Amino acid sequence: MHQQEGDASTGGLTGWPHSSFRKRKLEIRFTGSGSEYFRIWIVNLLLTIVTASLYWPFAKARRIRYFYANTLVDGHALAFHGDPWKMFRGHVLLLVLSGVYSAAGHFSPVAALVAFVLMALIWPALWRAGMQFRLGNTSWRGMRFGFSGSLKGAYVPMLPLWLLSGSLVTLGVVIGQLAGDRPEDAERVMQQFSYLPFLMGGVVLLMVVVMPWVLAAIKRYQHNGYRIASQQGELRLGSGSVYWLCLKALGLGLLTMLVTGIIVGVTAGVTAVFGRSVLATAITGVVSVGLGYLVFFVVIGPFFTARLQNMVWNGTSSDELRFDSQLRLAPLAWLTLKNWLLMLITIGLYRPFAVVHITRLRLEAVSLTVDGDPEAWVASETAANQDATGEFAGDFFGIDMGL
């Protein structure tokens, strides 16, 4: 406040245009502690176990509240208003749905196809309801966030995936029906459709190719739906840049495989010439492959995470807000390595510390520039009641996915 008034007076003296001197940078700080979250986590885990998972939504609400109360945007913490009883309903709904879905596959291919179609129809709506619930129950400075993505819009990013995987499932069912139960029939059908493996391989390849577009479309749908008060999020993210990022990650992956292969070959060659011990070669092999995996998770994963976070948040803005994300690869990779090693050593007990550290690194890499005064923002009632039915689904079932 005081700094802002100071800026205002300077701006007044030098005669800068009104909007530029009001610009102010809002830092994000995360003040959570690993040891405290460890205690919360263990107690949550215990209560969840002794209640046969019934406590889970309450544990989740406590976890979110802790993380929110420690996420300070410009000194003001986020707050979580979700009702654990509603989240309980959502939890049960999701459990039942996924149970039915996975059971259907065991009965008959046709049942699996029906379940798949139903899932494809329901899932985007649930996804949207989940975002409405989470954002509608998150506040900053007392003002609730909201999600205004349309129901139709939720289906768009998923459409190519549903179509492609749907055609795979249908193909399987049709061939299964044609082949019947007699082996000679199956033989005949296989000969008749000898191009089938190529067709299926082609569909899978197409799914891989379309993935970056799906990712970009998902991010656009999400970020364009975020709002708080009169601020409506807008994401400028071309699919091309996501494709380029995926290609770079793929290249890094191939490079890792190549280097691991060379290391394995050379060390194994050396031990074979000098030692001739099978065990030594085996150990070298296992260690090298392990290192390859490690590089994969510690370099390529963080590379993708960091670049995508920066790309997405740097492209996000609203009337008065602009985001800036400067998540760098080296610290993220180093932290990921440290977390993995300590998790392995402590058989998972380090997990709460890992989560807190990663959250801090990723959140504090982001800052906002506000061109205006959040103190003057007012929650718009009309926007909140625009889509009552959708809100209701999310609110009634308390569907909450993700952290």
Next chain:
Amino acid sequence: MQAETGAGAPSLLADHFDGRSGRARPVRLWLDGASLVVHDQDLDVVERRYPVRDVLWPERTRYGQRQAQLPDGGLLVAKDTGDWDAWADASTMGRGLGGGLAVRWFSSWRHTLVALAVVVAVGGATWQWGVPAAADGIARYLPSAIEQRIGDESLEQLDEVMLKPSKVSAADQQQWRERFAAMVASQPGEMTAYTLHFRDAGKRIGPNAFALPGGHIVVTDELLTLLRDDPDAVLGVLAHELGHVRGQHGMRLTIRASLVGGLLGFVLGDFSSLLAAAPAVLLHTSYSRDFEREADAQARQLLIDSGRSPRVMITLFDRLDAWRDERVAAAKARRASEPAGLAREVDKQVREGAGELISIAFSTHPSDDERKRFFER
């Protein structure tokens, strides 16, 4: 920050957000009986009252801001946790606001360690008794059509990737079927449905036999060749596999593995699914050793009941030993005769060596010596 109000109740300065505007209003809070009083500092006349139990009080953590959610959608925020806690204690004669069992437990390291010990104990008990009991219960009430389907599908899968049709003549196959049927018939009690399959498994798998869910027993040609002069040993192996079928071991193991995977995924899942899957594979093998012992006991009983000596199984282990030695020797000879092609050799060595290491670490069967002693008794 703390001060006495006119009525003598301890009070606290905090920020109030009304839920509509982003403006923070400085307020003074105090408790008046069962009500929370929120007194606006700037507008002296505005004073709101809320029942204490309708307010969602913050849990007492060391870090993070204190946020109390008011029933009208408003929010009270105190940035200094120490001030807030001191005020909450003073207003409630030390009981505090927003406490509870969970808060008391996670506020103390001693309680946390107790909780950790209980979690580990419950986890261990679940692993030792819970998962097996649940899986066996599921396996017992699972419709047999589903088990049959899973067994049929697994056999189809194996036929596609690992197994080839048997080279044993149809007449010989029929003879084995009849011999085994006669052996099984010699034992009193309920008959178990099983199907005997003969397959060529190639050199990589070698002499082997295994049981799948749904009563499928698969014998490899290599096993019949290895024991061609000792049919009783073959019957002993088949009896061992029948033991697996009788105990529904395949299905029980599958369900146990998926239960363990699911539980671990639940606890660790949101960080890494890979990390959750690894112990599931590791632990799966220790369950399976118990099943092998059970099947060995069944085989021993069936051998005795059909008037055979359990010692025929010793032949099996000796022959398997010899077969393994022979393979290693052959590999060595090949290496000596072919100095060229280093890269290929290295690749093979790595594979074989890795296979050996894995078989030591992940052995699904008890050791041969232990099993020999069992059949010698």
